[in-house]
Amino acid sequence: MMSDVQRLRPPVYPVGKVNIPEANVLNLKNGIPVFIIESGTEDITRLEFTFRAGQVREKEALVASTTNMMLTEGSVYHKAEEISSMLDFHGAYINSSYEKDRAGIVIYLLSKHLSKILDLGREILFSPAFPENELETLMKKRLRWFLVNREKVHNIALDQFFESIFGKNHPYGRQAIEDDFSSIKPSLLREFHKLNYLPSNMAIIISGRPPVNTKELLEEFFGDLPGQELSPGSEVLHPRGEGPKKVHIPRKGAVQTAIRIGSATINKRHKDYPGLKILDTILGGYFGSRLMKNIREEKGYTYGINSLVTSFDLSGYKAISTEVSTKYSRNAVEEIYKEIDRLSNEPVSNEELNLVKNYMSGEMLRMFDGPFALAESFRAVWEFGLGNEYYYRLAERIKTISSDEIMELAQTYYNIDDLYQVTVGEE
Amino acid sequence: MISFSRFTLDNGLKILVHEDRSTPLIALNILYNVGSKDEDPGMTGFAHLFEHLMFGGSVNIPDYDTPLQMAGGENNAFTNNDITNYYLTLPAANIETGLWLESDRMAGLDFSQKNLDTQKSVVIEEYNQRYLNQPYGDAILNLRPLAYKVHPYRWPTIGMDISHIERAELDQVKDFFYSHYAPNNAILALSGNISDTEALELVKKWFGTIEKRKIRKKILPVEPHQNEARKLILEKDLPADAIYKAWHTVQRTNDDFHTLDLITDLLAGGESGRLNTILTRELKLFSEINAYITSDLDPGLLIISGKLMKDVTFSEAETALEEVLTGLSSEKGLYDEMEKVKNKFEATSVFSNTSILNKAYSLCSYELAGDAGLINQEVGKYRAVDVAMVMSAAKKYLRDTNCSSLYYKSLRANK
Numbered sequence: 120m121m122s123d124v125q126r127l128r129p130p131v132y133p134v135g136k137v138n139i140p141e142a143n144v145l146n147l148k149n150g151i152p153v154f155i156i157e158s159g160t161e162d163i164t165r166l167e168f169t170f171r172a173g174q175v176r177e178k179e180a181l182v183a184s185t186t187n188m189m190l191t192e193g194s195v196y197h198k199a200e201e202i203s204s205m206l207d208f209h210g211a212y213i214n215s216s217y218e219k220d221r222a223g224i225v226i227y228l229l230s231k232h233l234s235k236i237l238d239l240g241r242e243i244l245f246s247p248a249f250p251e252n253e254l255e256t257l258m259k260k261r262l263r264w265f266l267v268n269r270e271k272v273h274n275i276a277l278d279q280f281f282e283s284i285f286g287k288n289h290p291y292g293r294q295a296i297e298d299d300f301s302s303i304k305p306s307l308l309r310e311f312h313k314l315n316y317l318p319s320n321m322a323i324i325i326s327g328r329p330p331v332n333t334k335e336l337l338e339e340f341f342g343d344l345p346g347q348e349l350s351p352g353s354e355v356l357h358p359r360g361e362g363p364k365k366v367h368i369p370r371k372g373a374v375q376t377a378i379r380i381g382s383a384t385i386n387k388r389h390k391d392y393p394g395l396k397i398l399d400t401i402l403g404g405y406f407g408s409r410l411m412k413n414i415r416e417e418k419g420y421t422y423g424i425n426s427l428v429t430s431f432d433l434s435g436y437k438a439i440s441t442e443v444s445t446k447y448s449r450n451a452v453e454e455i456y457k458e459i460d461r462l463s464n465e466p467v468s469n470e471e472l473n474l475v476k477n478y479m480s481g482e483m484l485r486m487f488d489g490p491f492a493l494a495e496s497f498r499a500v501w502e503f504g505l506g507n508e509y510y511y512r513l514a515e516r517i518k519t520i521s522s523d524e525i526m527e528l529a530q531t532y533y534n535i536d537d538l539y540q541v542t543v544g545e546e
Numbered sequence: 547m548i549s550f551s552r553f554t555l556d557n558g559l560k561i562l563v564h565e566d567r568s569t570p571l572i573a574l575n576i577l578y579n580v581g582s583k584d585e586d587p588g589m590t591g592f593a594h595l596f597e598h599l600m601f602g603g604s605v606n607i608p609d610y611d612t613p614l615q616m617a618g619g620e621n622n623a624f625t626n627n628d629i630t631n632y633y634l635t636l637p638a639a640n641i642e643t644g645l646w647l648e649s650d651r652m653a654g655l656d657f658s659q660k661n662l663d664t665q666k667s668v669v670i671e672e673y674n675q676r677y678l679n680q681p682y683g684d685a686i687l688n689l690r691p692l693a694y695k696v697h698p699y700r701w702p703t704i705g706m707d708i709s710h711i712e713r714a715e716l717d718q719v720k721d722f723f724y725s726h727y728a729p730n731n732a733i734l735a736l737s738g739n740i741s742d743t744e745a746l747e748l749v750k751k752w753f754g755t756i757e758k759r760k761i762r763k764k765i766l767p768v769e770p771h772q773n774e775a776r777k778l779i780l781e782k783d784l785p786a787d788a789i790y791k792a793w794h795t796v797q798r799t800n801d802d803f804h805t806l807d808l809i810t811d812l813l814a815g816g817e818s819g820r821l822n823t824i825l826t827r828e829l830k831l832f833s834e835i836n837a838y839i840t841s842d843l844d845p846g847l848l849i850i851s852g853k854l855m856k857d858v859t860f861s862e863a864e865t866a867l868e869e870v871l872t873g874l875s876s877e878k879g880l881y882d883e884m885e886k887v888k889n890k891f892e893a894t895s896v897f898s899n900t901s902i903l904n905k906a907y908s909l910c911s912y913e914l915a916g917d918a919g920l921i922n923q924e925v926g927k928y929r930a931v932d933v934a935m936v937m938s939a940a941k942k943y944l945r946d947t948n949c950s951s952l953y954y955k956s957l958r959a960n961k
Contacts, residue, residue, distance in 0.1 A: 481618020
């Protein structure tokens, strides 16, 4: 065995300045913005088409997600099976992405197939047929998935949490119910598509090692689409928390209780947001966080607990979530509030603050490592009208924030009286 | 093509290095050749519980995670039937912190009762969260003992009964460590911003003086040939009926493995797979259906699982499924579809090479299967599968008498 002297802890070197490649920006002749981030070692391309066509744009539940899912269910030229066969034949993966604010598709492909995939992408996005038969099958399937998901305490808590913090009438907070699955008709989807899936409402984000003639190919397949005027959207409805601050949904026989605690908060555009990210990391944003240490590693109440702060266009939100043994659910809730309280009343020790700073600096390297991560990080600021300056600001905050500033942030943003609490489980 | 260098230290530790200068990070992967198949039947779930204990402090380091986070690192681990695998990524300049942490816990653990008690409780909550508190979450717990009668693959990694975890004692923990955790039972890979000579020097520095240990010999019972269809029906309060079917297949090093892998891609690789096209889209019998092959070191399983649509009976669903499987014994459509799944397989392998963690893990995993160089032969082997091989493997393996079927029957009136 080696002596202890030789097993001394190696020195730790500070993480150097993150090097974030800037996207190459170009505009197609009809004005569609394109962002190209060259990166990686393999001849692959990540291709994203994104529209402001998320839930926030829908009047009835499920319309935005269903419109998006139906894009690959048949076009005016090809049936669903033909579209999926063509994609599979070229080894391409397609992910439909429908979120609160945006929707679109992301395709992962071998760069040599870009021309074929752009051709197909244009067809999927701008010539969908919304066939009645496929829609009916999809809605029946979605209803089955929904019913299975409604058995999971985690999902029930998640849906109720959004309703509590954003309001049940706002698209951010509205929960789907069983009847919604039978009321989606092709005409609703056509109308939503016509209003939202417009060239003038789209951006293209490309990363990896796309072929040299990418710009020409984009002009060929997307540059001639007519640039329509966007219809002025109806008045923006702002999300607002409503209803009781504490909601319990009983699930008889559940061996664990799902807990979700949090509230709406500032989003990425606010100057305090990077600081809030650091605060959140201390609380529950990494494996060594206070919540993990206390509730998992000290007490063994749960397999995992975490917190997050994230941004939507009209609001940010923060949440703590976990599933804990039924018999400890009360203690777990109590401990969560204790940890929140501590943030406002007790300065973070230098040791802990340094740990979080170093961890987050490493995390920043991982956020920009490889073509897939780069594209995701790019979009995460671009959609808020921000650029890499956000990340440089975050890196700067990580370096300079003091424990007094952390405590001030906690006092401003973690007021226990503002929090909503959702529990799903026994009793 | 993944280039790599391979070294073996005197104490038996195998080392693989892949240099990738496009990243500022290094990934470190350590695979220990011990999984749930190495457990005593009266003490199942132990390999996985042990994985949790590996984070509870080692000889010179009271807490694994803090120094790693201090160096900007991130880590995790998983256990399966065959192996226990630990991995981390770090900024390249701090790779020694990773090697220091991993070598210290290979050299010796700090066995504490407090850590054991807490991690027992965490693992019980993991069991509750993933297996008991999810609809259909216990399917694999029921399917494995139906398919395997004697081989230790009959129990899942989490354990066949949670009371085994509750009963675990500190002496057993120590014994498990010294009989399975050792340089001569591990494979280490570094991938990322480092050269092979630098990597070798650093690994030697940190791991070179850990002594070889006597590893418990693997004496695994051979699963007898199955020659009758097995069925198990469970009635439960669930939102829909579901079917799980498992056929005995081969180990991942067997010549038929790639053919069977390709068969599952024909069935369920991508949206245009046969199961989805025929059973979900055309006949509307399933709300979802999937197929996959387990990639095990001993003979594994081909598993198909699906949830039934409302008002569909088990017999309708199963008859149609059998017809799709019988279809694999006919040439019809096979040439085109095989070209499609081969293209997809090749693309997938390129996509997975964008991750230094994937590359580090794959190198270890192929080395365990015999040769890390297999990482560069996979696509060729998959491409070499022809129509005749598919037809004959379908006939040989997808027989009713080789199949175990598990049915979840929903007790709800309006399911």
